[in-house]
């Protein structure tokens with residue numbers, strides 16, 4: 001067994017470097033394509049392996065995916081510790097492998113990609129599923145995803161009003177002041193008459209009720225990623241047209257789907273490829289759980305953008321396999 005030579009050392013791509021090149025303009029189309037590749041089965045992606053960490057109420061997850069047509073082989077490894085107080089609740093790294101040899105080539109921060117790709121996917125869902133010209137956006141949850149969804153959705157739509165509610169009013173006030181939105185004291189006040197709603201909390205029991213929302217609203221349900229957790233009242237799940245990123249994952253991981261036993265109408269990717277209808281005039285819910293293929297194609301995009309921006313990130317393969 002030979003040790004690796006220096007030529008095979010892993011490149012590291014930092015949080016800051018990723019932030020420099022990734023934006024919603026380049027990420028949203030990439031995520032639309034990731035959803036399509038998942039649903040037309042050109043990408044290979046099992047449901048993630050999750051090891052729950054009971055005393056932290058959280059988990060460790062391994063999220064591999066392969067897209068042969070992109071030469072993309074990578075895996076995200078992620079922890080979710082929802083009770084963290086003085087540091088973020090999610091931490092992730094992504095390992096990118098050489099598509100010809102399987103040699104690990106790049107290790108990159110996974111936090112920026114997790115933060116941005118989740119909101120970018122919700123922007124795709126909203127584009128297909130909301131009523132034309134949405135005016136009012138309501139965001140429930142003022143954490144990392146609440147803020148990222150503000151940016152992704154306001155960069156895609158021209159809302160006349162954005163309202164933010166959080167369990168801790170101080171947090172929603174801070175975010176609302178930072179981005180120029182309105183703070184609401186209750187979730188009901190925030191979602192009243194909204195055209196688009198985002199639920200992005202670590203709640204384990206429903207925070208969004210059926211009789212608060214207007215018919216025809218589109219909801220991006222981003223939190224509650226365990227089979228015994230919920231963000232959405234079961235009645236609202238059952239009375240809406242439910243879309244998911246992965247049907248298989250939703251049936252295994254989403255408490256909102258599992259507990260309500262709501263029917264899943266389609267995967268979002270099936271809508272993107274034209275296989276299933278976007279029922280825009282109905283109340284729609286996009287139940288997002290997050291997919292490895294989103295991380296893998298985001299990582300591919302970052303490598304390509306950095307390689308283009310300067311030649312320091314050695315993405316090309318041939319040099320590295322010659323000894």
Ligand SMILES: NC(=O)C1=CN([C@@H]2O[C@H](COP(=O)(O)OP(=O)(O)OC[C@H]3O[C@@H](n4cnc5c(N)ncnc54)[C@H](O)[C@@H]3O)[C@@H](O)[C@H]2O)C=CC1
Pocket residue numbers: 080082088089090114118141142143144145146166167168171200201202203204205207222223224225288289290291
């Ligand atoms: N679908 C996907 O692809 C992804 C989903 N997520 C999920 O989205 C949710 C939000 O993630 P982040 O913003 O990164 O977390 P965060 O920790 O930054 O923010 C969590 C927010 O939820 C609020 N919250 C916590 N417990 C609550 C409760 N019982 N009731 C109401 N609000 C409560 C907090 O006050 C905070 O505003 C989490 O459930 C997370 O696991 C995160 C990343 C990707």
Ligand SMILES: O=C(O)C1=NCCCC1
Pocket residue numbers: 078080090114225289290291
């Ligand atoms: O896909 C992800 O990344 C996540 N999904 C569910 C919650 C943790 C992060």
